[in-house]
Amino acid sequence: LEAIPDDAISYTKGCYLGQEIIIRIKHRGHVARKLTGLTLEKSVDVGTAITSEDGKEIGRVTSTTYSPKLETPIALGYVRYEYLAPGTTVKAGDVPGVVTDLPFIRGSWYE
Numbered sequence: 001l002e003a004i005p006d007d008a009i010s011y012t013k014g015c016y017l018g019q020e021i022i023i024r025i026k027h028r029g030h031v032a033r034k035l036t037g038l039t040l041e042k043s044v045d046v047g048t049a050i051t052s053e054d055g056k057e058i059g060r061v062t063s064t065t066y067s068p069k070l071e072t073p074i075a076l077g078y079v080r081y082e083y084l085a086p087g088t089t090v091k092a093g094d095v096p097g098v099v100t101d102l103p104f105i106r107g108s109w110y111e
Contacts, residue, residue, distance in 0.1 A: 031081065032080065032081060033059060033078045033079055033080050033081060034078065034079065034081060034084055035062070035076060035077070035078055035102075036076070036077065036078075036079050036084055036099055036100070036101075036102065037074060037075070037076060037099070037100035037101065037102045037103075037104050038050070038061070038074065038075040038076070038077055038079075038090065038092060038097045038098070038099060038100060039070070039072055039073075039074055039097060039098045039100045039104075040064075040072065040073040040074065040075055040092055040095050040096070040097040041072075041073070041095055041096050041097065042073055042095050043064060043066065043073045043095075044061055044064055044073070044075065044092040044093050044095050045061070045064070045093075046061055046062065046063060046064060047060060047061060048060070048061045048092045048093045048095075049092070049093065050077050050079060050090050050091070050092050050097075051090065051091045052083055052090060053089055053090075053091075058079055058080040058082075058083045058090065059077050059078045059079035059080060059083075060077055060078060061075045061076070061077045061092050062075075062076050062077050062078060063075065063076045064076075067104060067105075069105055070104060070105070074100070074104055075092060075097075076102075077092070079099065083099065084099060085099065086098075086099055086100060086101045087099065
């Protein structure tokens with residue numbers, strides 16, 4: 001549940017493997033952290049700590065690349081639920097960044 005979109009699971013279909021855990025998380029309200037996008041000022045390494053403005057560690061970078069379309073480094077990382085709002089300023093190591101909704105680019109891949 002940490003890595004899939006919120007609308008990817010049906011809560012109304014019959015029994016399936018793992019249903020109890022999924023329903024328990026739904027009734028709790030959310031997972032502790034979730035996979036999200038990060039737009040960064042420069043590249044960082046996988047495993048770099050993600051911190052909030054006050055220096056608290058809130059996650060880790062799981063992958064990173066340069067986006068030619070956005071003309072900036074981007075990354076994926078697991079971030080604590082309280083910091084998932086798009087536009088939240090963070091740091092990956094000492095590199096400033098911003099939490100970004102996924103997918104980074106919407107629409108046709110050929111635009």
